[in-house]
Each structure stands twice: as C-alpha cells, then as structure tokens.
Amino acid sequence: MAIIEIHQQQGKDLEEIAEVCPFDAITIIEDSLVITEACKMCKVCIKQYPEIFSLEEETSRSVLTDRYKGIAVIAEHHEGDLHPVTLELIGKARELGAPLGYRISVLIIGYEVGTLAEELLEYGVDTVVLYDHKALKDMLIEPYTNIIEEFIEEYRPSTVLVGGTSIGRSLAPRAAARVHTGLTADCTVLTMQPNGDLDQIRPAFGGNIMAHIRTPNHRPQFATVRCKIFDSPKKVEVKTGQIITKRPTVQQLKSRIEISSIHIKKKITSIEDAEILVAAGRAIRTPADMALIEKFAEAIGGMVAGTRPLIESGLIDPRRQIGLSGRTVKPKVIITCGISGSVQFVAGMKGSELIYAINTDPEASIFGLAHYRLVGDLYEIIPQCISQLQRGL
Amino acid sequence: MNILVCIKQVPGTTEVNIDEETGVLLRNGVPSKMNPYDLYALECSLRLKKHYGGSVAVISMGPPQAEAIIKEAYMMGVDEGYLLTDMAFAGSDVYATAYALAQAIKTLPDVDCIICGMMTTDGDTAQVGPEIAEHLNIPHASYIKEIHEVHSDHIEVTMDMDKYAAEMKIKFPALLTVTSTIGTPRLPSYILGKKTEDKIVNRITLKDLNDQDPDHYGITGSPTQVIDIFPPDHTQISTTWEGTSKEIASNLADDLIHRKIVMR
Ligand SMILES: Cc1cc2nc3c(=O)[nH]c(=O)nc-3n(C[C@H](O)[C@H](O)[C@H](O)COP(=O)(O)OP(=O)(O)OC[C@H]3O[C@@H](n4cnc5c(N)ncnc54)[C@H](O)[C@@H]3O)c2cc1C
Numbered sequence: 001m002a003i004i005e006i007h008q009q010q011g012k013d014l015e016e017i018a019e020v021c022p023f024d025a026i027t028i029i030e031d032s033l034v035i036t037e038a039c040k041m042c043k044v045c046i047k048q049y050p051e052i053f054s055l056e057e058e059t060s061r062s063v064l065t066d067r068y069k070g071i072a073v074i075a076e077h078h079e080g081d082l083h084p085v086t087l088e089l090i091g092k093a094r095e096l097g098a099p100l101g102y103r104i105s106v107l108i109i110g111y112e113v114g115t116l117a118e119e120l121l122e123y124g125v126d127t128v129v130l131y132d133h134k135a136l137k138d139m140l141i142e143p144y145t146n147i148i149e150e151f152i153e154e155y156r157p158s159t160v161l162v163g164g165t166s167i168g169r170s171l172a173p174r175a176a177a178r179v180h181t182g183l184t185a186d187c188t189v190l191t192m193q194p195n196g197d198l199d200q201i202r203p204a205f206g207g208n209i210m211a212h213i214r215t216p217n218h219r220p221q222f223a224t225v226r227c228k229i230f231d232s233p234k235k236v237e238v239k240t241g242q243i244i245t246k247r248p249t250v251q252q253l254k255s256r257i258e259i260s261s262i263h264i265k266k267k268i269t270s271i272e273d274a275e276i277l278v279a280a281g282r283a284i285r286t287p288a289d290m291a292l293i294e295k296f297a298e299a300i301g302g303m304v305a306g307t308r309p310l311i312e313s314g315l316i317d318p319r320r321q322i323g324l325s326g327r328t329v330k331p332k333v334i335i336t337c338g339i340s341g342s343v344q345f346v347a348g349m350k351g352s353e354l355i356y357a358i359n360t361d362p363e364a365s366i367f368g369l370a371h372y373r374l375v376g377d378l379y380e381i382i383p384q385c386i387s388q389l390q391r392g393l
Numbered sequence: 394m395n396i397l398v399c400i401k402q403v404p405g406t407t408e409v410n411i412d413e414e415t416g417v418l419l420r421n422g423v424p425s426k427m428n429p430y431d432l433y434a435l436e437c438s439l440r441l442k443k444h445y446g447g448s449v450a451v452i453s454m455g456p457p458q459a460e461a462i463i464k465e466a467y468m469m470g471v472d473e474g475y476l477l478t479d480m481a482f483a484g485s486d487v488y489a490t491a492y493a494l495a496q497a498i499k500t501l502p503d504v505d506c507i508i509c510g511m512m513t514t515d516g517d518t519a520q521v522g523p524e525i526a527e528h529l530n531i532p533h534a535s536y537i538k539e540i541h542e543v544h545s546d547h548i549e550v551t552m553d554m555d556k557y558a559a560e561m562k563i564k565f566p567a568l569l570t571v572t573s574t575i576g577t578p579r580l581p582s583y584i585l586g587k588k589t590e591d592k593i594v595n596r597i598t599l600k601d602l603n604d605q606d607p608d609h610y611g612i613t614g615s616p617t618q619v620i621d622i623f624p625p626d627h628t629q630i631s632t633t634w635e636g637t638s639k640e641i642a643s644n645l646a647d648d649l650i651h652r653k654i655v656m657r
C-alpha cells in the first residue's frame with residue numbers, strides 16, 4: 001500500500017492546487033494542504049504537481065504478506081457443544097483459503113474440550129490448537145487474550161475470524177489491539193484477493209449503509225461475523241488435520257477478574273425476545289387446530305403468538321398477544337397463519353424483518369405488508385410443510 | 394470512587410442516505426446528538442457517585458462541535474469534561490480512536506473505573522471500550538447489566554453474555570461497557586444547565602499527549618480503511634405463492650431452509 005506525501009510549498013495558490021483533485025480530497029487547513037479520507041489514490045495530483053505530491057511506497061507490505069499465511073478461526077463453545085458460528089466460519093475459511101492454498105487452523109480454549117477438538121477436524125481443519133486447562137473453563141478476558149496472542153505469534157495467520165457473539169465481540173477487539181492490527185465488525189460478506197487481502201463488507205448506521213473495509217498494511221486481518229451469515233460446512237470424509245495440545249503458562253493465566261458464579265440462561269420465554277414467531281389468527285378455532293400451530297412452531301424453532309380473538313377464546317396465553325393492546329414484536333421472521341391483518345394487530349408487528357402470511361383470502365390486508373404471500377388453506381399448507389422439513393433432516 | 398465516562402457524538406438519525414453519484418453521506422440536516430447508549434453509561438456513573446461519593450468526568454474524541462455533548466453531560470450532573478480534538482485524529486478507526494483516548498486518559502487524574510456505552514449508533518462496532526482497556530493494560534468486561542457493590546480495590550458486577558450471565562469481581566482500575574438494563578437515563582436538568590453555562594470544557598490536543606507522533610493517529614494510525622460506502626440492497630421482497638397447497642408448502646419449506654431459519 002502506498003500513501004501520498006505532501007511537500008508543502010510556500011507562496012503558491014493552494015486553492016488552485018486543491019482544485020486538481022477530482023474527488024475533492026484535498027483541503028486547506030491552516031494554510032497547509034491536507035489529503036482527506038476521500039482520497040481514491042487516483043494520483044492525478046502527483047501527475048499535475050510532482051514537486052508537491054509524491055508517492056511513498058511502503059516496503060513492509062510484501063514482508064507482511066510473505067510472513068502471514070493461512071486463516072485462523074477462534075472457536076467458541078458452550079456446555080460441551082461447539083457454537084454453530086464456529087462451524088460457519090470454518091466453512092468460510094476453507095472457501096476463502098482454497099484458491100490461495102492457505103491452511104486452516106482453529107484455536108480452541110477451554111476445559112475438557114478434547115472431544116470438541118476432535119470434532120473440529122471433521123470439518124476439514126488442518127490444525128487444531130488446543131489449550132485445555134481448568135482455569136480456562138469460562139471466558140476470562142486476560143488469559144484468553146494472552147493465548148490468542150501466543151497463537152498468532154506462532155502460527156502467523158493472515159486472517160483471523162471470530163464469531164460476532166457477546167464473547168467474540170469482547171475478545172476480538174482486545175486481541176486485535178494486543179497485536180496492533182485492525183478489526184472489522186459484523187461482516188456480512190468476505191472475499192479474499194489473490195494476495196491474501198481480505199475484502200470485508202459490513203453494515204453500519206443501524207443497517208442503513210454498507211461499508212467496504214480493508215486492512216491492507218497490518219496482519220492478521222481480524223473480522224467478526226454473526227451467526228447464520230455463512231453456511232455450515234459439510235463434514236469431510238477423511239480427517240487429515242492434527243491436534244496440537246498446548247499448556248498455558250502461569251503468567252498467561254493471570255487474571256484481574258474473578259468469576260464468582262455463572263448462571264446458564266433459560267430458553268427465551270417472552271415473544272418480544274423470540275427471533276422466530278408463528279402467529280395464529282381466528283382461523284384457528286379448536287385446541288386441535290392449535291396443536292398444529294404448535295407443531296409447526298417447533299419444526300421451525302419458533303415461538304407461538306396470536307391475535308386478540310385467540311386470547312379471548314383462551315387458546316393462547318395473554319402474554320403472547322401481538323398488537324396495540326398486546327405486545328410489540330420485531331422478530332427476524334414471523335409467519336402469520338389465518339390472520340386478516342387488522343390495524344391493531346399490524347401495529348404490533350410491522351417492524352418484523354421478514355413476514356410470511358398464510359391466508360385463503362387473496363384480498364386479506366395482511367398481504368399488503370407481507371414479503372411472502374401464501375394464498376391458500378393453512379390446514380393444507382402447514383402439515384405438508386412440516387413433513388417436508390422433517391423429511392429433509 | 395472516581396469514574397470517567399467515554400461519550401461520542403453521533404448523527405441525530407441513522408436514516409442516512411448516500412448520494413449515489415458522489416458517494417457522500419447525506420445526514421438529512423438532522424443535528425448531532427449524544428450516542429444514546431452512552432446515556433446509560435452516564436446514568437450508571439451518576440448513581441454510583443450518589444451512592445459511593447467521588448466524581449464523574451467525561452471524555453469525548455471528536456470535532457470541536459462535540460463540545461455540545463459534554464455540555465449536555467454537565468446538565469446531567471457530570472463534574473468535569475474533556476474534549477480530545479485535533480485534526481491529527483481525523484479519520485481514526487477503532488484502533489486509532491482507542492489509542493488516542495488511552496493516551497489522553499493517561500494525562501488525566503487517575504480514575505478507578507472507565508465506563509463506556511455498549512456500542513454506537515453510527516460506527517456500531519462495540520469495539521472501542523475493549524481496545525481502550527488493552528491500550529491502558531487494565532481489565533475490561535463488556536455487556537455489564539448490573540453493578541452490585543463497589544469495594545476499595547474492586548467492583549462486583551454481572552456480565553450478560555448470550556447464553557449465560559456471570560457474576561464477577563474486577564480489580565481497579567477497570568473498564569466496563571454497560572447495557573441499557575443498568576438504569577433509565579435521567580434528563581438533562583434546566584437548573585444544572587443554568588449553573589454550568591459557563592463551565593469550561595477542557596481541550597486536549599495532540600501536543601498534550603505523551604506520544605506526539607501524528608502518524609500514530611488519524612488515518613495513518615488506522616489499520617482498517619473504509620474503501621467505499623454504499624446503500625444496502627433494499628429491494629423489497631414481494632412474492633405471491635399460489636397454486637396447489639403442495640407447491641406452496643414446498644416453496645415455504647425451501648425458503649425457510651435457504652434462509653437458514655430452519656437449520657439442517
Ligand atoms: C381497541 C382495540 C384494540 C385491539 N387490539 C388488538 C391487538 O392488540 N391485537 C389483535 O390481534 N387484535 C386487536 N384488536 C382486534 C382487531 O381489530 C381484530 O379484530 C383482530 O386482530 C382480528 O384477528 P384475526 O386476524 O385473527 O381474525 P380475523 O380478522 O377474523 O381474520 C381471520 C383470517 O383468517 C383467514 N382464514 C380463515 N380460514 C382460513 C384457513 N383455513 N386458512 C388460511 N386463512 C384462513 C380469513 O381469510 C381471515 O382473513 C383490537 C381491537 C380494538 C377495537
């Protein structure tokens with residue numbers, strides 16, 4: 001990566017010089033020329049005023065890309081299970097690394113997690129580096145960062161991927177700052193150039209803009225990615241990777257934080273917190289109908305909610321009423337089943353990210369809001385959908 | 394207990410548009426405001442002060458206009474305010490922002506605890522707090538939802554993780570980032586506003602820091618570079634599925650799998 005250097009000239013018309021930039025990236029601050037972040041490195045200024053602007057190549061660049069190779073994933077696990085985001089990141093790492101011949105390594109830190117290390121190999125990881133110690137049972141920011149630092153020094157990955165979970169979002173910035181590199185948060189698209197540069201795309205401003213970010217002159221390139229952004233990889237037929245077991249030093253385990261107790265969270269019980277909702281309307285009349293809705297919700301991992309008539313008929317708990325006189329929900333997905341879409345109901349769910357509506361009436365007002373309009377009988381569609389989903393498993 | 398709160402000025406709305414031709418962010422004329430998540434950090438700090446005594450100061454890195462949010466903090470009851478401002482800091486990413494803030498914090502009177510918001514509404518990374526702590530070599534904990542007790546050399550808190558909550562003791566000096574369950578923020582007080590009208594906001598510039606090498610700050614000190622910004626793909630999905638119930642059912646099943654709503 002190169003940068004443009006400015007050799008300030010006295011007595012020249014700075015305004016005129018600044019005009020040369022087609023991107024308005026040259027401004028004048030306190031009688032000096034300054035290049036702003038709008039610079040696109042088009043080098044027009046260098047051509048026009050070579051005595052003022054010059055290109056400074058940074059030689060360290062090739063040294064960096066030669067020294068840092070491969071992609072690493074920091075594994076996350078909970079109560080004896082690998083976090084799905086870890087597998088998704090391994091899948092992405094393999095896809096990114098394959099054209100470059102990059103090796104994939106995974107760092108796993110914990111206590112009695114040897115079987116998880118074995119499991120990681122099944123996903124085509126080349127090297128699993130395992131730190132297994134009683135003091136590492138729960139995430140402790142200082143020891144975990146110390147270990148990531150040692151891992152990076154030893155393996156020199158070009159890219160490090162971390163899950164965008166609450167743990168990852170606390171650990172990744174600390175580790176990135178420790179090794180003096182950049183971190184791009186919550187990436188939704190990752191691609192890799194032939195030279196190993198990672199192109200990262202992420203939403204900001206609450207999703208209203210997308211930013212394309214690179215970390216050109218630093219290694220490793222750190223990125224966090226949230227769960228369910230990338231696909232889970234298939235298991236490989238033959239495991240070829242190896243597990244390297246490491247011992248943390250007493251120094252590494254030092255912590256100024258002491259955990260007194262851990263409380264595992266229960267499953268979500270309020271409809272406001274659910275990511276997936278199946279909402280039932282007046283087309284549901286009997287407990288047997290309700291059982292179908294419950295079965296459907298279970299098949300897609302969602303929670304049951306409903307319109308006011310279902311609360312009134314006693315089929316659904318009042319705490320699960322959506323709408324003006326109920327709760328306001330903003331799930332990732334809502335499937336409305338036999339709901340007309342009254343203004344009072346819609347007021348409580350119009351912020352949903354993705355809306356599927358099932359209704360026999362093609363004129364139902366819920367269809368004005370829905371992303372997917374399923375025109376048909378819910379008693380036919382839902383059972384067939386459930387059996388399709390179950391067959392697929 | 395002496396506390397320092399980190400606050401940031403953000404655009405008044407996240408409803409920003411991008412000029413398709415120039416790629417410039419259009420903020421639609423809405424004035425800037427304090428990052429709403431930082432209000433919780435302030436509230437938490439002011440409550441701790443009330444209970445345990447001591448002082449609450451704020452620091453913000455930003456352009457001179459960011460003074461407005463420090464004045465606002467005064468109106469909420471904050472004792473001292475620092476604005477870290479210098480052209481050298483323009484264009485900082487998280488690493489450079491945290492480095493500059495850490496450098497500035499080192500020049501201030503010692504504090505027991507630094508408290509940050511959980512994230513911002515613009516950059517939205519949630520990374521600045523942990524990186525400040527690393528640059529200062531102090532422990533940090535993110536997503537603190539409750540503070541139980543303050544002792545002379547440590548604090549007892551509950552950290553809220555996705556799948557568990559951890560009660561922990563953290564030695565001072567420490568950095569915490571707090572969630573919105575920590576307490577509803579108070580409104581700025583008119584009376585305090587009158588009282589603090591002339592209260593100065595202390596300026597900190599590059600030449601006040603220990604490390605005065607401009608290359609360590611701003612764009613040159615930032616490992617990440619924003620290459621481009623663009624509007625998200627807002628094409629609204631609007632699809633009708635009709636036909637036999639079997640066809641509709643398989644469209645639905647396929648879509649749920651394709652979108653990873655149902656995992657297999
Ligand atoms: C002050 C006030 C507050 C209110 N607050 C709320 C509130 O908070 N929440 C709320 O939900 N309501 C509220 N209501 C009630 C609201 O006005 C509606 O009456 C209610 O939302 C209708 O519920 P529904 O869509 O389930 O029933 P309906 O409007 O009766 O709709 C049933 C739908 O099911 C379809 N259908 C029938 N059979 C099938 C089938 N086999 N397959 C597929 N589709 C089928 C029909 O075409 C119809 O569109 C409030 C009303 C008032 C006056």
Ligand SMILES: Cc1cc2nc3c(=O)[nH]c(=O)nc-3n(C[C@H](O)[C@H](O)[C@H](O)COP(=O)(O)OP(=O)(O)OC[C@H]3O[C@@H](n4cnc5c(N)ncnc54)[C@H](O)[C@@H]3O)c2cc1C
Nearest residue numbers: 184185399454486487509510512513516517518519520521
């Ligand atoms: C579209 C876009 C995308 C970006 N993506 C990245 C990226 O992926 N990686 C990256 O390194 N940089 C990125 N940046 C730059 C980043 O936004 C800035 O570095 C910013 O200074 C801090 O990040 P944040 O807003 O995400 O703060 P967060 O880390 O979300 O803020 C958390 C807390 O830190 C404190 N804090 C944050 N900023 C300040 C401040 N200036 N003064 C005082 N306290 C503060 C507050 O207490 C705040 O609540 C991006 C910028 C834009 C415009």
